[in-house]
Amino acid sequence: MTETSHNNNERHRVVIVGGGFGGLFAARKLGATGFDVTLLDKRNFHTFQPLLYQVAAGMLTTGDVCTPHRVTLRRKKNVRTLMSTVYDIDPARRTIRHEAGTLTYDTLIVATGVKHAYFGNDQWAADAPGLKTVEHALRMRRRIFHAFETAELTSDRDERAPWLNFVIVGAGPTGVELAGAIAELAHRTMVDDFRAIDPQSARIMLVEGASRVLPVYPEKLSRKAEAMLAELGVEIVTDTLVSDIDGDGVVMKGPDGERRVASHTVLWAAGVRASVFGEILAERTGTRPERGGRLRVAPDLSLPGYPEIFVIGDLAAATDRRGRAVPGLAPAAIQQGEYVARLLKRRAAGKPVRDFAFRDQGSMAVIGRNRAVGNLPWMTVSGFSAWLLWVLVHIYALIGSERRLRVMLQWVWKYFTRRTGDRLITGRPPNTRRLHDRDAGETGTNPPDRGG
Amino acid sequence: MTETSHNNNERHRVVIVGGGFGGLFAARKLGATGFDVTLLDKRNFHTFQPLLYQVAAGMLTTGDVCTPHRVTLRRKKNVRTLMSTVYDIDPARRTIRHEAGTLTYDTLIVATGVKHAYFGNDQWAADAPGLKTVEHALRMRRRIFHAFETAELTSDRDERAPWLNFVIVGAGPTGVELAGAIAELAHRTMVDDFRAIDPQSARIMLVEGASRVLPVYPEKLSRKAEAMLAELGVEIVTDTLVSDIDGDGVVMKGPDGERRVASHTVLWAAGVRASVFGEILAERTGTRPERGGRLRVAPDLSLPGYPEIFVIGDLAAATDRRGRAVPGLAPAAIQQGEYVARLLKRRAAGKPVRDFAFRDQGSMAVIGRNRAVGNLPWMTVSGFSAWLLWVLVHIYALIGSERRLRVMLQWVWKYFTRRTGDRLITGRPPNTRRLHDRDAGETGTNPPDRGG
Numbered sequence: 060m061t062e063t064s065h066n067n068n069e070r071h072r073v074v075i076v077g078g079g080f081g082g083l084f085a086a087r088k089l090g091a092t093g094f095d096v097t098l099l100d101k102r103n104f105h106t107f108q109p110l111l112y113q114v115a116a117g118m119l120t121t122g123d124v125c126t127p128h129r130v131t132l133r134r135k136k137n138v139r140t141l142m143s144t145v146y147d148i149d150p151a152r153r154t155i156r157h158e159a160g161t162l163t164y165d166t167l168i169v170a171t172g173v174k175h176a177y178f179g180n181d182q183w184a185a186d187a188p189g190l191k192t193v194e195h196a197l198r199m200r201r202r203i204f205h206a207f208e209t210a211e212l213t214s215d216r217d218e219r220a221p222w223l224n225f226v227i228v229g230a231g232p233t234g235v236e237l238a239g240a241i242a243e244l245a246h247r248t249m250v251d252d253f254r255a256i257d258p259q260s261a262r263i264m265l266v267e268g269a270s271r272v273l274p275v276y277p278e279k280l281s282r283k284a285e286a287m288l289a290e291l292g293v294e295i296v297t298d299t300l301v302s303d304i305d306g307d308g309v310v311m312k313g314p315d316g317e318r319r320v321a322s323h324t325v326l327w328a329a330g331v332r333a334s335v336f337g338e339i340l341a342e343r344t345g346t347r348p349e350r351g352g353r354l355r356v357a358p359d360l361s362l363p364g365y366p367e368i369f370v371i372g373d374l375a376a377a378t379d380r381r382g383r384a385v386p387g388l389a390p391a392a393i394q395q396g397e398y399v400a401r402l403l404k405r406r407a408a409g410k411p412v413r414d415f416a417f418r419d420q421g422s423m424a425v426i427g428r429n430r431a432v433g434n435l436p437w438m439t440v441s442g443f444s445a446w447l448l449w450v451l452v453h454i455y456a457l458i459g460s461e462r463r464l465r466v467m468l469q470w471v472w473k474y475f476t477r478r479t480g481d482r483l484i485t486g487r488p489p490n491t492r493r494l495h496d497r498d499a500g501e502t503g504t505n506p507p508d509r510g511g
Numbered sequence: 512m513t514e515t516s517h518n519n520n521e522r523h524r525v526v527i528v529g530g531g532f533g534g535l536f537a538a539r540k541l542g543a544t545g546f547d548v549t550l551l552d553k554r555n556f557h558t559f560q561p562l563l564y565q566v567a568a569g570m571l572t573t574g575d576v577c578t579p580h581r582v583t584l585r586r587k588k589n590v591r592t593l594m595s596t597v598y599d600i601d602p603a604r605r606t607i608r609h610e611a612g613t614l615t616y617d618t619l620i621v622a623t624g625v626k627h628a629y630f631g632n633d634q635w636a637a638d639a640p641g642l643k644t645v646e647h648a649l650r651m652r653r654r655i656f657h658a659f660e661t662a663e664l665t666s667d668r669d670e671r672a673p674w675l676n677f678v679i680v681g682a683g684p685t686g687v688e689l690a691g692a693i694a695e696l697a698h699r700t701m702v703d704d705f706r707a708i709d710p711q712s713a714r715i716m717l718v719e720g721a722s723r724v725l726p727v728y729p730e731k732l733s734r735k736a737e738a739m740l741a742e743l744g745v746e747i748v749t750d751t752l753v754s755d756i757d758g759d760g761v762v763m764k765g766p767d768g769e770r771r772v773a774s775h776t777v778l779w780a781a782g783v784r785a786s787v788f789g790e791i792l793a794e795r796t797g798t799r800p801e802r803g804g805r806l807r808v809a810p811d812l813s814l815p816g817y818p819e820i821f822v823i824g825d826l827a828a829a830t831d832r833r834g835r836a837v838p839g840l841a842p843a844a845i846q847q848g849e850y851v852a853r854l855l856k857r858r859a860a861g862k863p864v865r866d867f868a869f870r871d872q873g874s875m876a877v878i879g880r881n882r883a884v885g886n887l888p889w890m891t892v893s894g895f896s897a898w899l900l901w902v903l904v905h906i907y908a909l910i911g912s913e914r915r916l917r918v919m920l921q922w923v924w925k926y927f928t929r930r931t932g933d934r935l936i937t938g939r940p941p942n943t944r945r946l947h948d949r950d951a952g953e954t955g956t957n958p959p960d961r962g963g
Contacts, residue, residue: 465921
C-alpha cells in the first residue's frame with residue numbers, strides 16, 4: 060500500500076481526512092499542483108448536507124445531493140481518493156493508520172466534522188434519527204412516510220394517533236426546515252393522497268430548549284420564522300427540554316412541568332459532537348477539546364504545537380483574524396479548506412501567508428414551499444425573496460452542473476405542482492410492523508421479495 | 512380495518528394484489544368508475560424494472576425509476592392504496608388476509624409477479640444478487656463500485672484481481688444490459704478516475720447456458736449483440752452452466768470441462784420463479800402451477816374455475832386469442848391489467864367481452880452508451896437507431912412527466928459527457944472489509960458515522 064502510494068517521495072505529501080465541504084474543497088484547490096495529495100473518506104461520495112432534509116422529506120432523491128469524489132476529482136491527477144476509514148494517527152512519525160494500511164504525511168488536513176450527540180442519551184438514537192448522512196436521510200424518509208402508510212392501515216383511532224404525531228427536537232435551521240417540510244407535506248402536498256386518514260390532521264411539533272426558534276438568529280427573524288411555521292400548522296414548543304425518548308413517544312419538560320407526547324416519529328435536530336477521529340487526534344496530540352469536542356486551532360488553522368496538522372470545518376474551533384468565531388457552516392468549511400490549500404501553495408513558493416479571514420455569507424432557513432428567513436451579514440431577509448435567494452445560492456453551490464440542472468428542474472416542478480415524487484419507503488422488511496424493524500435498512504441481504 | 516374499508520358495500524369490490532406494471536395499470540384503468548378498488552402492495556411505490564440495471568450501474572438514481580403509488584393514483588378517488596403484504600387467500604369466502612387485516616373481494620386481480628430463482632441453490636443469493644427490486648439494484652451498485660474502490664486500495668496483485676473480475680450469470684436482456692453497462696463503465700467512463708488501478712483491466716464475463724446471448728431473439732440479433740459486447744470488452748461465455756457460487760468466485764461447466772473464476776462480484780440475471788403469494792394462490796385454488804410456478808389462465812385471464820380471480824403479468828401463463836404465448840414483459844403486463852379493467856367495466860355495463868389479445872411491441876436490449884438491439888414484431892433493429900428508439904420508448908413509458916424530464920436530462924447528459932454521477936456506495940458499514948458485510952444495507956440503524 061504505502062509503496063504503491065508513494066512512488067514519488069520527493070513530493071510534499073498532503074493527506075486529507077474527510078471528504079465533506081472542507082476536505083473536498085482543500086483537495087480541489089490542491090489539484091494540478093506539485094503536491095502529492097491523498098483524500099481519505101469512508102464514503103466514496105460527497106454529501107451536500109444542507110439539502111439532506113429535502114431527501115428526508117421526499118423532495119429530492121439521493122443522487123441529487125451526493126457526488127462521487129472520483130467524478131469531482133477526476134482531472135486532478137496529483138490527487139488520489141481512497142475509500143477508507145482512518146482509525147489512528149502517530150503525530151511523531153507523521154503517519155495515519157487507515158483500513159488498508161498506513162500513510163505518511165508531510166501535511167495533514169483533518170476535516171472529519173461532527174456527528175449527532177444525544178446529550179449522553181445514546182439510546183435515543185434508535186428512536187430519534189438525526190440527519191448527518193444520506194443513510195440518516197433515507198431513514199427519516201422511511202419513518203415519515205411509513206408513519207402515514209401505517210396510519211392509513213390502522214382503523215383504531217387510539218392506535219392511529221401516534222402515527223400522525225411528528226416531533227422534531229431542536230429548532231436550529233435543520234429542525235426548522237424539517238418541521239416546515241413535514242408540515243407542508245402533510246397539510247398541503249398530500250391532502251388528496253389518502254382515503255382513510257386526513258393528513259391535515261397530522262400534528263407536527265417543533266421542540267426547542269431556548270425561548271425561540273433559530274436562537275442564533277436575530278429575534279425579529281425568529282418571530283417571522285415562527286409565524287411562517289405556525290401558518291403551515293407547526294406547533295412550536297419553546298423553553299422545553301426533552302427528558303426521554305422511546306419508540307412510543309417523547310417526554311418533555313417545559314415551563315408548566317413534564318408531559319408525554321405519543322409519537323412513533325421523533326426526529327433529532329439538536330446537539331452535535333466531534334467525530335471519533337477528532338477525539339483520537341486530540342488524545343494523540345495532547346490537545347484539550349472544547350465544548351462538543353471541537354479542537355481549538357491557531358489563526359492559520361493549524362493545531363497548536365503541530366504546524367503540519369490543520370483542522371478545518373465543523374471539527375475546528377476557529378477565530379478569524381478579525382477576532383470573530385467561525386461558525387459551523389458549509390461556507391466556512393469551504394473557505395477554510397481553500398485557505399489551507401492556498402497557504403501550502405504560498406509557503407511552497409516562499410510567499411508570506413496571512414491568517415485566516417472568514418467572509419461571512421450569512422445563513423438561511425427555508426420554511427415550506429416558497430418562504431425562508433435569511434440572516435445575512437448586512438441585512439436580514441424573509442418571505443419569498445429570501446426563498447428565491449436560497450434557491451439560487453443552493454443551486455449555485457451544488458457540485459456538478461448536471462446535479463444543478465436536475466435539482467433546479469425538481470424545485471421548479473415542485474414549486475408549480477406542489478408535488479414531491481420521491482417519497483420512497485425503501486429497505487423496510489415487508490412482513491413486520493415492529494418499530495425497530497422500520498429501520499432494518501435498504502439492505503440487499505433481505506429485500507422484500509428475496510428468494511426462498 | 513374491514514369496516515372502515517367497506518363503508519360502501521353495495522359497490523363492486525375489486526382487490527388488486529401487487530403494484531407492478533399489471534396491477535398499477537389495472538388500478539389506473541379502474542379509476543373514476545363505480546368500482547370500489549383497493550391496491551395492496553408491500554411497497555409504497557412502483558418500480559420501473561426495465562431501468563433497474565441503470566441504477567445498478569450508477570447511471571440513474573432510485574427516484575428516477577420509482578413512483579409512489581399515491582402520486583400516481585391521487586385523483587382516482589375510488590381507488591385506495593394500502594402498503595401491506597398479502598399472506599393468504601380464502602377463495603370460498605372471497606377474502607384475502609394481509610398485514611393489517613382481511614379484505615373481502617368481488618373480483619381479485621393477482622399481479623404479484625416473479626422473483627429470482629437460483630435453480631435450487633438459494634445459498635447463492637447472498638453472493639450473486641439479482642435485480643428485481645430497487646434494493647437489489649442498490650445492492651448491485653454497492654458491490655460493483657465497492658469492488659473498484661477495494662481494488663484501488665489493494666496493492667497485492669493476487670488480492671486485487673478478483674475485485675476486478677465481474678461475472679454476470681445469464682445473457683437474457685437484463686444480463687446483456689448489465690454486462691454492457693459495467694463494461695462501458697470500466698472500459699470507457701471511469702478510465703480517468705483511479706490512480707493505482709486501470710479500470711480497463713477489469714474483466715467482465717457474461718455466462719450463458721445456451722449457445723448464444725439473447726437466446727429468445729433471432730440469431731442474427733444475438734450475433735450483433737455479441738459483436739457489440741465484444742467491442743466493449745465483454746467476454747462472452749456460452750454453452751456454459753454455473754455449478755457453484757461463493758464469495759470468492761464462480762465454478763462454471765463448459766464444453767471444455769469445469770473451471771473456477773475468482774471474482775468477488777457475481778451478478779445474477781438467470782432464472783425466475785413465481786412469487787410466494789402465487790404459490791399460495793395455487794395451493795388454495797388447487798391449481799397446478801406450470802414451469803417456474805406460473806399459473807395457467809383462461810383466455811379472459813381468469814383462473815380456471817374462479818371467474819372472479821384474474822392472474823396477470825409475469826405470474827400468469829397466458830395464451831392470447833391468436834394462440835400465441837404472452838411473454839413476461841412490461842408491455843404484456845400493462846395490456847393485461849388494462850384488459851381486465853376493461854372487461855370488468857364492460858361486464859358491469861352488460862356488454863360482451865372478447866378474449867385477451869396481445870399487441871406485440873417487441874423487446875429491446877441496450878448495449879453500452881448508444882447501441883441496442885431490438886426484436887420488433889415487424890422487423891429487427893440494431894445499432895444507434897435501435898438505441899434511439901429504446902430511449903424514446905422508455906422515456907415515454909416512464910411514469911410521471913417530471914421523471915421523464917429528469918431521466919431524459921440525464922441520458923442526454925451521459926450521452927454527451929460519458930459521465931455517470933450516481934455511483935454511490937451507500938449503507939456499507941465503514942469498519943469492515945468482509946464480503947458479506949458489503950451488503951449490510953443502506954441501514955439507518957448503523958450509519959457510518961453513527962454516534963457512540
